[in-house]
Amino acid sequence: MGLMLNRALERLDFLGHISDNPCYLVRTYLSPANRRAAGCLLGWMAELGMQTQHLPDGTVRGVLPGAAPEAKPLLLGSHLDTVTNAGKYDGALGLIAALAALEELRDQGIQLPFPVHLLGFSDEEGVRFQTTYLGSRGVTGQLDLETRARLDAAGQSQSLVLATEGWHEDASNIHYVAGSVRGYVELHIEQGRSLEEFDEAACVVSGINGQSRLLVTLTGRADHAGTTPMEFRRDSLTGAAEAILATEKLARDHPGLVATVGKIEVLPGGSNSIPEVTSFTLDFRHAVDAERVRLLKALENSVRKITASRELELNWQLVQENDAVVCDAELARNLCDALERVTGSRRQLASGAGHDGVAISKVAPIGMIFVRCRGGLSHHPDEYVSPADIGVGIRVLVEFLKSLPA
Numbered sequence: 001m002g003l004m005l006n007r008a009l010e011r012l013d014f015l016g017h018i019s020d021n022p023c024y025l026v027r028t029y030l031s032p033a034n035r036r037a038a039g040c041l042l043g044w045m046a047e048l049g050m051q052t053q054h055l056p057d058g059t060v061r062g063v064l065p066g067a068a069p070e071a072k073p074l075l076l077g078s079h080l081d082t083v084t085n086a087g088k089y090d091g092a093l094g095l096i097a098a099l100a101a102l103e104e105l106r107d108q109g110i111q112l113p114f115p116v117h118l119l120g121f122s123d124e125e126g127v128r129f130q131t132t133y134l135g136s137r138g139v140t141g142q143l144d145l146e147t148r149a150r151l152d153a154a155g156q157s158q159s160l161v162l163a164t165e166g167w168h169e170d171a172s173n174i175h176y177v178a179g180s181v182r183g184y185v186e187l188h189i190e191q192g193r194s195l196e197e198f199d200e201a202a203c204v205v206s207g208i209n210g211q212s213r214l215l216v217t218l219t220g221r222a223d224h225a226g227t228t229p230m231e232f233r234r235d236s237l238t239g240a241a242e243a244i245l246a247t248e249k250l251a252r253d254h255p256g257l258v259a260t261v262g263k264i265e266v267l268p269g270g271s272n273s274i275p276e277v278t279s280f281t282l283d284f285r286h287a288v289d290a291e292r293v294r295l296l297k298a299l300e301n302s303v304r305k306i307t308a309s310r311e312l313e314l315n316w317q318l319v320q321e322n323d324a325v326v327c328d329a330e331l332a333r334n335l336c337d338a339l340e341r342v343t344g345s346r347r348q349l350a351s352g353a354g355h356d357g358v359a360i361s362k363v364a365p366i367g368m369i370f371v372r373c374r375g376g377l378s379h380h381p382d383e384y385v386s387p388a389d390i391g392v393g394i395r396v397l398v399e400f401l402k403s404l405p406a
């Protein structure tokens with residue numbers, strides 16, 4: 001296990017240095033660094049004796065046939081992409097822990113009675129197209145036309161980017177359909193503080209909270225900053241500022257709701273021009289789907305009042321919506337059994353963050369393991385998981401895989 005853990009730590013470090021920017025870690029959908037990271041994972045999977053595939057949409061897969069290659073496979077996976085200025089554990093740890101667990105089984109001379117497919121998804125964070133799970137939606141046939149029409153910062157549509165990579169509708173892409181796999185299991189950092197508070201290294205995930213993502217655009221009128229009196233202005237940015245503060249207030253007033261504006265764009269974007277168009281992203285989450293929908297409607301109504309009073313046009317665009325997902329009871333029980341053998345705990349926690357399991361849950365039962373991260377911090381270069389906790393996570397995966405019946 002010591003050697004295995006060292007190798008896992010080295011691999012995390014290695015992936016953590018594969019970046020599209022020399023100053024910080026960032027890998028986005030189909031970016032050069034994302035492809036290099038995918039190639040790296042591909043190499044490690046091949047070393048393990050897996051049959052490997054690099055899909056045109058950037059996702060990679062390794063297949064370990066097991067004793068009964070025709071049996072329904074178990075999917076393991078996580079994502080290769082990162083946010084901008086990321087830590088090295090979010091996504092990568094799940095892939096490296098899965099690899100380490102499979103290597104440990106090989107070294108113990110254990111052949112699983114079913115195939116394992118290890119998937120490294122090209123996009124989970126949604127940085128490039130502001131829409132999440134492109135990798136896991138890709139392998140489950142959920143890349144709809146609306147998603148593929150979305151534009152990146154360079155004005156390229158996802159369709160165009162995919163076509164450039166040789167992807168097309170009828171290509172021999174991986175396509176998991178409902179009932180074709182026995183389940184999907186992912187190990188991920190917790191990205192919260194609960195495990196630290198409980199002083200536990202890992203837990204099993206009970207479900208994933210629902211989420212709405214929006215793009216909100218306010219349009220006013222551009223004009224000269226020096227010659228336009230205040231009362232004649234239709235300033236989209238000041239309207240957006242009021243809308244963003246209303247968002248924060250709503251979330252503060254409703255425990256359980258978290259709402260975030262993470263990106264804002266202003267046109268024409270000159271210091272001496274009144275902002276004509278301001279658009280911002282809105283990320284809106286709640287554990288209870290009906291509450292999320294109700295509060296989002298309430299927010300939309302208040303933003304409509306704000307924009308009407310300022311004579312601004314409002315475009316309230318829902319980009320993505322995912323209902324809460326409940327993890328599969330049987331997988332959760334198997335994972336809890338494995339967790340208990342390693343740590344003595346059967347703790348389960350709900351995930352406030354979204355994960356690829358949300359997309360995979362449309363076709364397969366899902367289960368997840370969370371590993372403690374320092375201070376709950378993620379999406380930050382100081383993200384940290386102790387080697388001991390990584391070791392616990394790998395051992396839980398090993399125990400889980402060993403315990404599954406044929």
Ligand SMILES: [Zn+2]
Nearest residue numbers: 079090091124
């Ligand atoms: Zn992640």
